[in-house]
Amino acid sequence: MKYKVNGRLHAAICDENKHALANTKLRAYRMEQDVNAATAYTAAQSKEVAQVFEEKDIKSRNKQLLAETTTNANGDYELKIDGKKTDYNGGAIELVLYYDSVPDYGQENTKPPKGFNSFEIRMDIIQPKWRETQDGLVAGWNHTLLKRIWCYILQRLDIWVICGTLINCKSQAPLYGIEVTAMDDDIITDDLLGSAVTDANGRFCIYYRSLDFKKTFLSPWINVETTPPFSFDNGPDVYFKFSLGGEEIDAEPVSEAHKPSRKNVGHCLCVTLCLDDAPDVTQDPPAAFYQIGYARKYHPVLNIDPATGRTTGKASTSWNEQAFYSTLDLRGSLSKKLNGNPVEYKFQYAEVADPSVDISTITTWTDVQPNDIAKSEIGTRITALFPVIKYNSYQIHGTAAATPYGQEVEVPFNGNWIQVPQDSGIFDIHFNGSLIKLISSKLASGSVDQSGLTQGSSSAPLQKNRYFALRMRKREVGNAASEVAAGFSRPLAIFNTTYQNVPQGGSWLPSASNELGIASVDLEELKVGGGCSKITDTLTVNYTAANPNLGSVSIKMYGPGGPHNFEPVAFPSPGEEAFGASKYTGANNTVDANDVKNLPNCSYEVRLSAELNLTNGEDQHHTIWDRVLFCK
Template sequence: MRNILKGSLRGHVCEDCIEVISDVEVLFYLPYRNETPANSTSNIKETFHLVLKEEVKQREKLLIGKAMTDKNGNFEFEINEQYLRADLDIDFICGTVPPKPPKPKRDEILQFHITTISVYEELAKQVQSQNYRWEYNIAYKWWCYIRGHFFDAWVICGHLMNCRTNEPIANAKVTAMDADFLTDDNLGSATTDSYGHFRIDYSSADFKKTFLSPWINIETDPSFLSFQSGPDVYFKAELSGTKLVDETKADARKNVGYCLCVNLCSEISVTDPGETFPSAWTGIGSKFSSSYGTSAPDFDAEGYASSDKNVLFSTIKLTGQAALRSAAGNPIEYRFSVSDVTLPNDDANNPPLAGFTKIVGLYPNLFVPGVVSKLIRKVYSPILNQISVYSDQSDFDAEGWFDVNHAIERALVNAGLTPADLALYNIIEEDTLIAMNTAALTTAADVPNIFSAGQPIPPTNEIGVEKFAIRFEIREVINKAANQFNNINGGKILNSVIMNNNPIYRRLAIKELEETTLCDPISGLVTAKYTLYHPYLASGKLHLNSNSLTINRDIADGVIDNTTLVKRIKDDSVLNTPPDNLTRCTYSLKLYSSTRKHNGEDGDSDGGSPLEQLFFYDV
């Protein structure tokens, strides 16, 4: 009977990231220095080592055979009967590592001693179980060192999960970047599998690129005064155009080694249509929460958003999460409504429910269509792999309840599918429950265009504060035809939200030009006149520069440094101190400004370029 020793070789990249060691030569020796299996297995750190030329020469006569690992890292070796009671040393010659980079940088053969085994014990285990195979996993410290030091093979193994549920996110594209002082390097990208696992292989050439590459390569560490050899790695991840992870170089893991093991998580949910989870309104856009509190994104008691005291304008996205169905399998619906009656956000009471009469989907122009979710195929398909789900007026019933199930079914039908095909897709929660147009609520009149530069805005023409309360409701639909519903705990009211859609009122002039003509050169004292007004002014300044840029400065009394200031008006702002402050040249005077208006994604400045006044100064 033939005595076949079956075995396999694997290497740890991370604890849960193991790769097969294929196409390498396995060597079998009679024991060297009379090591016993017990000693070798209990002292793996001392046993596993690089075999030097001197040791190879000393053990030449002890070699009894060789085998090759296949594509799965498996090998088989026939043992002569005279060695059935012997112990064998096992080595391997490492000529390559996954994913098959070039040959080692050194010319000599790389031979590593693994361990010593008892032939009799291993064959006995194979007799007891036909599926048994001796397996050796090289510890990640050794295997990563071999990969990186000898083959310049660097690797990143990781998982992408949902931060809240810890469920894996499949089919996402993960990109690894190296933060550099000059230009960040793209180390590579990979797609997550059904377990959220991804792997990115790269070499040092990928993070040592410079503007002179490929002639000169070097790692340009952002902390260039303390040069280190490893890359500083940060990650981006996206799924069907939705950003899941958006790290920056500030998040970089500094000077990583040959193997990097990471766990990334995303707040964006990627769920099966049948999953149930708590539904809630949690924010406005990506910047603000929808709650009163002291954290930076929260609303304060008065109704200002975030610690920057922003006010809402334009179209805002009301964000959060909503399951398609309840635990009982019934559809979920939700709605948003607005009241003109408000209370401070720190008040334990809420405004009267009867006042929430401006319902999104019913009140004119309050609803804004937009993407509320995306469908992504569970198994990739080149056709209809991704379907965007848009909200539509038809998704609201007569009372303003929004049915996202209806929106999804409409998206499937429009794509040429049927509602039953939803089972083929996962849902990417876009976080947007609904979008709302604040301009449909605000009514304050703009400042009339009748006031000149330097002229005050009368109190009767100033813009008043407009506050609103926003309510979120959610319900389980038991039988809509029979008007049977179950209101779900999870609705909420934000007592006070300040909104504004008025532009800044800005006027700018040069006093000396107004006294002559706008085309005449001027000399001597130069005086600016300006009017800058908005109830939520954030900044404003005057800036003067000459055509030659020898003069390039802010005008001190035109700078607003107090966010509570709502207006800046002056008719005698001196730009120079004659006779030697300004030289003969053309000058540009600009009035810059911005407000604290914000839509939860982007802030509003002054709605356009700064006001500019040109003049020619003649000494």
């Protein structure tokens, strides 16, 4: 029997702030206690069964593991349990969060803290309420972590969070679209902790790491919090600044950081802030589109290099120098109204020959059409709290289908305009930041036949990136006169060209297609006999790797003996293509016929790996490879 448990996970931070548990590993374990014990566990409240498991405990529980999955950007998950393989029959299960690395919850830096070890947090023990489907039994389970448990997790991960609400001091109305910047008061120089834009309810959350407030004039070699007068407490001393449209409109006095509630704060800080001279809360945000990708959060202007169209300026250096490919989550903010009337929006694109083109000089823009957009959830609205939380999921290209967690609601189009849902009730719509998921291959795609490629030679003509600027427009529904700009990007380098019929596996004559790059390898000594020649005293690797965003290229050999080395890979066109021949150099990195002669008689694998510097805003494209096998 096949079993599925799905739902959505959140963490409670402040009274009204919840955080989607994105990019987090979730595990299901079997309960091996007797029936009475299992019944008692499932009847208990989650806070009564919460437990921490350290690394040594995790290893001892491996036999009880039923399934593991990772939540998506909205905290959604699906656990699949194979009853036959795991000997599971639908009984009570233990659901835990598993941390073997640091997820990106908004703090960007995911380097594990010093002394980090894997750990698990038990959330609850449940008896799933199964319902039968064509694919097996399915159950739903949504959960919100208690604040104390969430803050404990953040402490273990060296993640700090400030969540709050910004209101008008006089009217107490929430302030929407204001950028809140958190600062740490230091004796040397004040540290920027981070910033966030308030949502329709005036709420915001800022995530950061201890490194952000322990900077000194000797950083990054020496980092320590330098709170006046040279206090060595652990937390920052916090005050705030406020901006609108990129310009600072107000700031708290630094003395606010010296108050007990703001001094040496812990991993979770909740605040309520207010502005006296606040802008009109009905004012729409000056720009709605300001992010590409949920995980990597590329700013469409500040994180795009105008010289190349590739990414730049991220703290994680491996996230830089990347072109875009595949489906891109274009993100920002949404409001239900514009000038007091229902609002709709659309995206447009323009292809340019040079990524340094000034956007203001572009005169021809093309609408992104419905078929250019993948299914996209743009918001949710809670519809029930008891007996379980249920909500509507507002989706572009959605359906009216019921889901385990509530109802899916289709977001309608008006031509190429997307109409923002206007539903209301006890709970308003929470827009999650996703505007559209753009299928970039609809803008830039193509294919190239490589059936005539010979390993060790060029794949010319080399393929090139294409460059597209994006912009968002919004207006009152059906009112062309009200149309205004709502954010734009610099020209983005995009590459979706697929290479067809690339020779693979050396002289055995197979081929690969639909890859976004070339990785092709053969041995010179095997070419004559069609793969059946013998290796005696030479070993020469012929290789070709290509992509206009080519990263590192390596040749490795696996088999007895070693270490196995080859002459360095040559890059006749750096960043675009590597090709040539590399001789075996053995353990001493010199070409010597005796090195090959002395290899033990056995089977070997020579593997060529090529890194593609392509991102969809969430991850980097996987490394592509080819291999050739031989016996000596």
